[in-house]
Amino acid sequence: MSISRIITKAQKGIVLLPLGCALMFAAPTQQLVRTEMIQAQGPDIPVEIGALLSKYTCSSCHAFSTKLVGPSWKDIAAKKYTKKRIVELVYKPSPGNWPTYPPMIAQTNVPKADLNKIAAWLVKI
């Protein structure tokens, strides 16, 4: 191997090393930001549920204990619905249940399996 080739290899190393380091740090940082966003919904929301509430944008209108566009999860839980009834109400809202709020648009984009998980959590609050 000639000296000039060794130098070129070394130069490549100099360029690639910081790039590698940057990538190693970038990935966990993104994960951290995501986890923090989910936790920001409140310490009472398990991370898995928080992720679903973000994914289906429920969290833009519902927070754990404060009123946003929609009632808080705590206030909804206080109605003591069954899991099945919650699933029904999310797919086909009944705005008369919340006269002081605007009507919720039917959340038909949420797969049943995920909605079951959200409902199972709501009945346990």
Ligand code: HEC
């Ligand atoms: C654009 C705002 C908005 C979004 C997004 C939203 N909601 Fe709502 N939600 C409301 C409002 C307002 C109410 C009260 C009025 C109503 O029920 O129509 C409500 C009521 C509810 C209720 C109580 C229903 C009842 O009759 O007591 C549940 C349960 C609920 N939302 C779950 C969800 C879930 C789960 C998601 C995400 C898949 C979601 N919401 C997304 C605004 C929203």
